[in-house]
Amino acid sequence: xxxxARVDTIQMDDVSVRFADTDVLRNVCCSLPARxxxxxxxxxxxxxxxxxxxxxxxxxxxxxxxxxxxxxxxxTAALRRxxxxxxxxxxxxxxxxxxxxxxxFSLRSExxxxxxxxxxxxxxxxxxxxxxxxxxxxxxxxxxxxQLLALCGAFVREPDLVIADEPTAFLDARNARLIADRLLKNxxxxxxxxxxxxxxxxxxxQAVLISQGTITAVGAPGGIVKAYQELLVC
Amino acid sequence: xxxLYRPGHSLWHRLPAGPKTTLVTLIVLSVCLLPVxxxxxxxxxxxxxxxxxxxxxxxxxxxxxxFAVRWLIAVTALGQFLFLGPERAVANTTxxxxxxxxxxxxxxxxxxxxxxxxxxxxxxxxxxxxxxxxRVALLLVVTFTMVPVLARLAGEVRQAQQARGGRVSLRYxxxxxxxxxxxxxxxxxxxxxxxxxx
Numbered sequence: 320x321x322x323x324a325r326v327d328t329i330q331m332d333d334v335s336v337r338f339a340d341t342d343v344l345r346n347v348c349c350s351l352p353a354r355x356x357x358x359x360x361x362x363x364x365x366x367x368x369x370x371x372x373x374x375x376x377x378x379x380x381x382x383x384x385x386x387x388x389x390x391x392x393x394x395t396a397a398l399r400r401x402x403x404x405x406x407x408x409x410x411x412x413x414x415x416x417x418x419x420x421x422x423x424f425s426l427r428s429e430x431x432x433x434x435x436x437x438x439x440x441x442x443x444x445x446x447x448x449x450x451x452x453x454x455x456x457x458x459x460x461x462x463x464x465x466q467l468l469a470l471c472g473a474f475v476r477e478p479d480l481v482i483a484d485e486p487t488a489f490l491d492a493r494n495a496r497l498i499a500d501r502l503l504k505n506x507x508x509x510x511x512x513x514x515x516x517x518x519x520x521x522x523x524x525q526a527v528l529i530s531q532g533t534i535t536a537v538g539a540p541g542g543i544v545k546a547y548q549e550l551l552v553c
Numbered sequence: 554x555x556x557l558y559r560p561g562h563s564l565w566h567r568l569p570a571g572p573k574t575t576l577v578t579l580i581v582l583s584v585c586l587l588p589v590x591x592x593x594x595x596x597x598x599x600x601x602x603x604x605x606x607x608x609x610x611x612x613x614x615x616x617x618x619x620f621a622v623r624w625l626i627a628v629t630a631l632g633q634f635l636f637l638g639p640e641r642a643v644a645n646t647t648x649x650x651x652x653x654x655x656x657x658x659x660x661x662x663x664x665x666x667x668x669x670x671x672x673x674x675x676x677x678x679x680x681x682x683x684x685x686x687x688r689v690a691l692l693l694v695v696t697f698t699m700v701p702v703l704a705r706l707a708g709e710v711r712q713a714q715q716a717r718g719g720r721v722s723l724r725y726x727x728x729x730x731x732x733x734x735x736x737x738x739x740x741x742x743x744x745x746x747x748x749x750x751x
Contacts, residue, residue, distance in 0.1 A: 376743050404747035410702055411740035414695060416558060416665045423666060428749035454560060458701045472748065
């Protein structure tokens with residue numbers, strides 16, 4: 320086992336985040352060692368902020384955050400190399416005019432030989448079934464294809480951790496399943512999945528329930544989903 | 554980004570972006586310096602046609618490019634006709650139209666990645682005065698990317714207004730459109746950051 324695999328994927332100790340006068344996350348403590356973790360909770364409960372914090376896109380006002388042994392606030396460059404983030408709206412993630420160029424764009428900041436970048440791009444396109452669409456204009460793709468492209472753009476960097484914030488929110492059942500399959504497929508990467516899709520949450524190794532800015536339960540997805548459903552009924 | 558690039562294997566397509574841009578700049582400059590006469594107008598039109606035929610882009614592509622700038626041509630021609638007379642109006646409008654469509658040859662025959670690389674290289678001399686060439690090049694690419702996205706957002710706002718039975722009003726259009734555009738810009742910033750863009 321490598322040194323990086325020995326540390327828990329995500330560790331938080333007494334973490335709080337405030338926006339204006341509102342506590343978005345309050346005194347969050349957790350240690351998440353599982354390969355795939357689902358984060359569930361109501362709208363506005365702090366799930367996305369939790370994910371953004373781990374992805375280095377938000378800062379904690381207090382407490383400590385460690386992601387793959389790194390401090391996202393101080394070791395941002397190292398974190399970017401090892402952590403990829405996928406959002407719910409693929410339109411906001413696509414930058415280049417064609418599918419292949421957009422996937423290759425993720426490798427622009429990597430110091431790799433051109434041949435290696437080409438190899439990785441082609442391999443990622445093939446893995447996500449996008450080879451036939453490589454030269455297609457990105458704005459002509461369907462919602463499902465765009466999200467697949469966003470995922471492909473994240474995976475081409477061969478991250479150790481993929482954070483997906485409601486990646487299936489705008490998709491139909493078939494495309495949602497396709498995206499979930501690609502995301503949770505066995506591999507060396509770990510996944511943190513923020514979702515309202517409780518069936519999808521059940522497919523993860525571990526689940527976290529966030530309510531009103533605090534983690535109220537962590538454990539096997541079956542129990543956590545049940546606890547969340549009970550919370551919704553109350 | 555708007556997909557203007559037309560893939561091809563002609564010599565023109567294979568020419569690196571830097572020399573291609575220099576060559577197009579020289580041709581555009583020559584067109585701009587043509588005399589403001591009927592002959593000048595005919596020469597500008599002939600150069601534009603040759604520029605599309607020689608690299609194999611074809612006259613239909615030339616037609617598409619002219620159609621894309623039709624309103625600009627119309628406004629230019631009208632103003633010139635009113636104030637300068639027919640010969641100068643035709644000559645100036647033809648020169649401007651020719652310069653625009655010849656300039657479009659760069660994006661038609663160069664992939665966005667090659668353009669981005671060329672821009673980064675071209676901006677290198679400006680590094681001494683603190684210009685971040687990677688950021689400037691990316692800004693230009695992202696600006697192009699935003700055009701179809703903003704058009705879609707504008708369409709959504711208009712449809713939402715219509716669905717609620719409202720009149721199309723600039724006031725009621727501008728506020729939600731601005732909010733959506735800013736929200737999108739925020740998300741794009743996060744996505745770029747997440748993809749390793751510093």
